[in-house]
Amino acid sequence: MPDRSASRVAGARGLAALRRLGAVSDLLFLYEAETRSIPHLREIADRLGLSVQAASHSFRSLRRRGLAEFRDGRYRPTVRGVDWLHAALGGVRDDLAERLDRLHIVRTTRAIAGAPVAQGEIVSLEIVDGILTARPGAGAGSRGRAQDPAGAGELVEVGEL
Incomplete structure (x- = not known):
């Protein structure tokens, strides 16, 4: 059988x-x-x-x-x-x-600074016009910590997501 x-x-x-x-x-x-x-x-x-x-x-x-x-x-x-x-x-x-x-764990990402960001500063992450943007402060949604300083419009590495 x-x-x-x-x-x-x-x-x-x-x-x-x-x-x-x-x-x-x-x-x-x-x-x-x-x-x-x-x-x-x-x-x-x-x-x-x-x-x-x-x-x-x-x-x-x-x-x-x-x-x-x-x-x-x-x-x-x-x-x-x-x-x-x-x-x-x-x-x-x-x-x-x-x-x-x-299955990926994202530990860091890069974003365009929407305003000047200091190293170690908490930033909120959002998509603006299709671009990942980091703004100072812990706003709603995703957030992390800037790994280096960046001026507005510059690329910033964001960790501790």
Whole structure:
């Protein structure tokens, strides 16, 4: 009988594939079984922060789907289980890489000084006619601290955003 849940996880994209109840526990159980030689269910449960009952449930679910087995005194994935791990973890890796590429922390920026600004002065940042402008004072919205002095119309580096 084909493992439809494994194909759903492999076919779904990245983190969304793990939303199925138990998919994360199953994936982590199989990963631990593959990457560590842990003979006792309690050790796997402890590593995953699960109860022994929850770890046992994951194993039974994986075994029923043909993804895991208990052989030679240890829990291990089947060939299908390793394929499932690669598909699921590969999708998560790709999804996370894409999301991390879009996640940026802006620590400093440059703006045009709307009025003379002293080094260390608090400035408010706003877009004026499509240009990021820094004005002295902590107005509404974004603000930061001028990293250097600038005259009106000059470029100023703003940090501590």
